[in-house]
Amino acid sequence: MDYATSFGRVIPELVLTGSGLVLLMIAAFGGEKASRLVSILAAVALGAAAALTIPALVNGAGGESASAFYGQISADAYSSFAKLLIYVAAIVCLMIAPAFFTRLRSMRPEYPVLVVFATLGMSIMVSATDLMTLYIGLELNSLSAYVLASFLRNDSRSAEAGLKYFVLGALASGILLYGISLTYGFTGTTSFAGIRAAQEAGLSTGALFGLIFVLAGLAFKISAVPFHMWTPDVYEGAPTPVTTFFATAPKVAAVALTARVALDAFGSQADAWRQIVIFAALASIVVGALGAIGQNNLKRLLAYSSINNVGFILIGLAAATPAGTSAMLFYLAVYVVMSLGSFAGILMLRNGDGDNLETFEDIAGLSSTRPAIAWCLLILMFSLAGIPPLMGFFAKLEVFRAVVEAGLIPLAVIGIAASVIGAFYYIKFVKVMFFDEAVDRVTKSATASQWAILGICTILISPVGWFLSRGLETMTTAAAAGLFAGV
Numbered sequence: 001m002d003y004a005t006s007f008g009r010v011i012p013e014l015v016l017t018g019s020g021l022v023l024l025m026i027a028a029f030g031g032e033k034a035s036r037l038v039s040i041l042a043a044v045a046l047g048a049a050a051a052l053t054i055p056a057l058v059n060g061a062g063g064e065s066a067s068a069f070y071g072q073i074s075a076d077a078y079s080s081f082a083k084l085l086i087y088v089a090a091i092v093c094l095m096i097a098p099a100f101f102t103r104l105r106s107m108r109p110e111y112p113v114l115v116v117f118a119t120l121g122m123s124i125m126v127s128a129t130d131l132m133t134l135y136i137g138l139e140l141n142s143l144s145a146y147v148l149a150s151f152l153r154n155d156s157r158s159a160e161a162g163l164k165y166f167v168l169g170a171l172a173s174g175i176l177l178y179g180i181s182l183t184y185g186f187t188g189t190t191s192f193a194g195i196r197a198a199q200e201a202g203l204s205t206g207a208l209f210g211l212i213f214v215l216a217g218l219a220f221k222i223s224a225v226p227f228h229m230w231t232p233d234v235y236e237g238a239p240t241p242v243t244t245f246f247a248t249a250p251k252v253a254a255v256a257l258t259a260r261v262a263l264d265a266f267g268s269q270a271d272a273w274r275q276i277v278i279f280a281a282l283a284s285i286v287v288g289a290l291g292a293i294g295q296n297n298l299k300r301l302l303a304y305s306s307i308n309n310v311g312f313i314l315i316g317l318a319a320a321t322p323a324g325t326s327a328m329l330f331y332l333a334v335y336v337v338m339s340l341g342s343f344a345g346i347l348m349l350r351n352g353d354g355d356n357l358e359t360f361e362d363i364a365g366l367s368s369t370r371p372a373i374a375w376c377l378l379i380l381m382f383s384l385a386g387i388p389p390l391m392g393f394f395a396k397l398e399v400f401r402a403v404v405e406a407g408l409i410p411l412a413v414i415g416i417a418a419s420v421i422g423a424f425y426y427i428k429f430v431k432v433m434f435f436d437e438a439v440d441r442v443t444k445s446a447t448a449s450q451w452a453i454l455g456i457c458t459i460l461i462s463p464v465g466w467f468l469s470r471g472l473e474t475m476t477t478a479a480a481a482g483l484f485a486g487v
Contacts, residue, residue: 077482176217341457365438
């Protein structure tokens with residue numbers, strides 16, 4: 001394999017790298033006045049990277065034909081689908097940010113630059129087929145995320161969120177690195193293909209502990225129980241555009257990476273890690289649902305909602321089949337759309353002074369004062385709850401169908417029963433908006449970009465989106481096939 005071929009397979013990452021460095025120079029010399037220009041150029045760079053990932057997804061690239069740099073990276077259909085979701089989510093988070101930060105006089109060009117570098121790290125994460133590449137991508141993403149969480153210098157909540165994220169993230173990275181060292185020590189290699197080959201005869205005790213530590217480190221990144229404790233505090237304290245970013249793009253990257261590690265590196269020993277994944281899935285569903293019930297802050301509620309939804313995503317992974325992986329990706333795509341729409345709706349809740357409103361008291365009777373926002377949020381909440389005929393229901397249906405086909409019927413039954421608990425707090429959200437006495441606190445008009453994002457996301461997860469689901473299912477099937485091509 002020559003380097004020209006390898007570089008040709010990582011063009012999206014090269015575009016983001018070059019763009020990030022150029023934008024960094026523009027930000028350094030242009031100062032705050034360059035914020036708008038840097039944001040636009042960052043969105044263009046992300047759009048170009050997204051366009052460059054489509055051919056690999058359409059062609060169903062996988063196996064050796066997608067490998068680059070001697071097995072360090074795989075530009076297959078699986079990674080291309082994940083990258084497409086990541087880039088779209090990052091672009092949306094760039095679109096909603098200026099209005100929020102400008103009001104606080106905190107809009108600086110560092111924000112889009114950090115988003116670009118975080119996205120670059122995520123691109124490397126989902127393409128990694130070696131533990132060293134995995135760690136480099138994860139740390140590049142994490143270092144950018146720590147700064148983003150504490151982006152509001154004068155906000156104590158933002159500073160606290162950044163500090164908590166940094167401390168707990170460093171702990172998780174240490175756990176992950178220890179797991180990587182154990183895996184290397186007992187298999188003699190860091191490549192996923194080499195690890196898989198070393199486990200053909202069986203999983204040694206040392207390698208099993210390495211697997212456990214690696215999954216524990218990754219569980220932190222996806223906010224899975226019992227490594228979820230940072231999520232509510234960081235979601236509440238971080239600036240809302242940053243919270244939107246955390247809830248979407250890094251979630252996709254971490255889930256896609258976890259699935260690749262489990263199915264590619266340890267795919268021959270699925271019984272060894274399936275129990276861990278099942279426990280994390282069911283615990284996340286229950287803890288996420290119960291934790292959200294007592295919340296008054298809308299961002300904290302959505303944080304517990306993300307924990308809950310991660311549980312359903314992991315159920316698809318537990319199947320350890322191409323159908324389960326396809327269902328997992330399908331759910332992930334729908335979840336990204338629902339999260340983007342929900343946070344866009346919350347960003348639109350502003351009073352006359354332009355301050356963002358984040359509590360249930362603030363949205364009481366919203367249907368009579370801002371009916372368009374209320375109805376959009378109703379559809380989004382019902383979709384998150386998995387109520388038919390919205391896309392959230394079909395996403396859960398795909399996941400449960402996959403685990404039933406894999407013979408994990410008890411898991412499907414328990415997951416369906418546990419999902420009923422989660423419906424409560426979504427219904428409470430709707431009840432407050434439609435049946436409580438109106439307080440008329442939401443008086444500030446929203447921006448055109450916020451309306452566009454809320455409207456598009458609402459349409460996509462409505463029954464209208466079902467007509468597009470066939471195309472999405474085709475893409476997820478191709479992506480899953482690309483992953484299993486190398487297994």
